[in-house]
Amino acid sequence: MAEEPRPDRADGNLPRAAPAGVSTRRHPRRRRIVAVGAVLAVVAASAVGVVWWRLNGNITRVDVSGALASDRPTKVAEGPLNILLIGSDTRVGEGTSDAASVSGARSDTTLVAHLSADRRHVTVVSIPRDSMVRMPPHCDAKVPKAQWTVQQFNAAFSMGGPACTINTIEGDTGVFIDHFAVVDFNGFKGMVDALGGVPVCTPKPINDPKAHLRLPAGRHVLDGEQALGYVRVRYTEGDGSDLGRIKRQQAFLSSVVQEATRTSLLLRPDKLYGFLDAATRSLTTDESLGLGEMRDIATSVQDTGVGNIAFVTVPTETYPQDPNRVQWTGAAATLWTALRQDRPVARPSASASPSATPTQAALTVSPADIRVLVVNATGVSGLAADIAAALRVQGFAGVTTGSVADRPDGVVVAYGTGQEEAARTVAAAFPGSTSKEDATLGQTVRVTVGAGAKAVVEVPNRLGSQPLPTPTAPVPAPTGSIVARTADQDICS
Structure with missing residues (x-):
């Protein structure tokens, strides 16, 4: 009488037969590779930790x-x-x-x-x-x-x-x-x-x-x-x-x-x-x-x-x-x-990112849909009113004016979160202006006008055809030149 096969598993069940053509040999080489990989990963992580610890420890x-x-x-x-x-x-x-x-x-x-x-x-x-x-x-x-x-x-x-x-x-x-x-x-x-x-x-x-x-x-x-x-x-x-x-x-x-x-x-x-x-x-x-x-x-x-x-x-x-x-x-x-005021002191160079020249692309927001606050930072009476008039002629809605005691040079166009496209339309009216985001502004675009600001120009998507009024208030000259060297300039310049 033939002896019955014995189960070799703890649950008492017989091991399943391997499908035909499939080897039942274990893969000790594969296990060794996995083990070595795990060790190398631990060593690498430890090395990174040691390097970090050493560099951080160097600092007084x-x-x-x-x-x-x-x-x-x-x-x-x-x-x-x-x-x-x-x-x-x-x-x-x-x-x-x-x-x-x-x-x-x-x-x-x-x-x-x-x-x-x-x-x-x-x-x-x-x-x-x-x-x-x-x-x-x-x-x-x-x-x-x-x-x-x-x-x-x-x-x-x-x-x-x-x-x-x-x-x-x-x-x-x-x-x-x-x-x-x-x-x-x-x-x-x-x-x-x-x-x-x-x-x-x-x-x-x-x-x-x-x-x-x-x-x-x-x-x-x-x-x-x-x-x-x-x-x-x-x-x-x-x-x-x-x-x-x-x-x-x-x-x-x-x-x-x-x-x-x-x-x-x-x-x-x-x-x-x-x-x-x-x-x-x-x-x-x-x-x-x-x-x-x-x-x-x-x-x-x-x-x-x-x-x-x-x-x-x-x-x-x-x-x-x-x-x-x-x-x-x-x-x-x-x-x-x-x-x-977190403003750049020099205009970006030609190698700057496209976002540094916001008026290159077609303007997508009409002047009629933009509220503008013009802030006079020159101390010259009537300057903000002149600028507001030049904007209203082009269809900018809800233009208001104000003044500040600071005396910066140039023009800064500040805009709230999500208002970058509206700010591009406004910035197109101010040659040489700098744009920056200010989350406190909401939907109003603020234009701060300082010494040396250039006259308002027509924006490409302006409304109406009435010519821009002639300014009556003089724009003071810049308070002084600030010479900046950008990091991309030739080292011999």
Whole structure:
């Protein structure tokens, strides 16, 4: 009698027979591959974690909140971001989080980077170190502004570090500073070397023993040591002023942006790590500006075209009491107003995104369907009425007028959420105007008219044929020119 087959499963059932032609062999090789893959995934994740931990740990953080003034400018929620960048000749706060430890260092370069709320443009403002400005005596934030004294700008960092510099900038400009970062020169050299060098253009030969730099005229690719000498050259190049050096620094920063874009730095882990490691090892920031926040900021501006990154120097003139020092001109007030109002200070270049030239496409909203508020920011009586009349003739409905105390240059067309097409129609009437979104406006398009505004022109989809009335109020000339260099300009320009 044949022996019955025994079940080999815990449930007592017999195993199912494999279909004909199908092997019942196990696949140990496949299991090994899966296991190795899982291990590699864990290792990769751990490596990323270690890199992140190391880079984040490189950064020195300083708490300056207790040293900031109590009457700071108002911070606009979900608005623009202003970051104070300081190039220093020493490692600020080395091994400590004490705000007082930053005193005594010297600031060689001071920049305010303004990132617009919509991240469509970035303005980097250079503040000359020789500027004579008002600041709190002994960097005491409790001293009322009425008792501030005129001192050389870079004395603020030497006396009170980032906190005193922030108090001085905010008190003199009304621009709220969200974060600060201090980079020492060793980190600067490392970042340049991590990029593989940065191209520069020298119209004339440079021979500066103090900067340890000799270069013939022409184009060069500088390593970190040479680049540091290049941006610090002062006494043997140009007029020997800080203003000449700032121009070279701005041209150099433009080249850095171009080089990072050309080499796809963000897509090259090998180069990116070297760049970030050099940067973070020499970086001191406020307590809330960590690697995660920096990543978020970088991500938010990744679609900002290089043509929409502008480098500007605070407009200055000779300081009467000392010809070796400078003071800010009236145009500086225009610059700071533009930053407070989140307006670009330079027209986008030809390489800017199509959204920067909103009147190229056909207009889709009729003037009859648009409410417009014309705001006179020139102080000239009757100017808003002239502009309103020129708009009404073209069929714009519900045009109202107003005025403000600020004195910006140019024309800004502001519009509420979903009103961009209506704003394009309005902007077509104002040559050279700048458009920006303002969620507080609702369905009204606000036109702020400042000094230097051009006369209203006919829009392509105007209603009626009555000619535009002749203006009666004069438009004042711009308060001063603000020269901007965009990051896409040729390095030899």
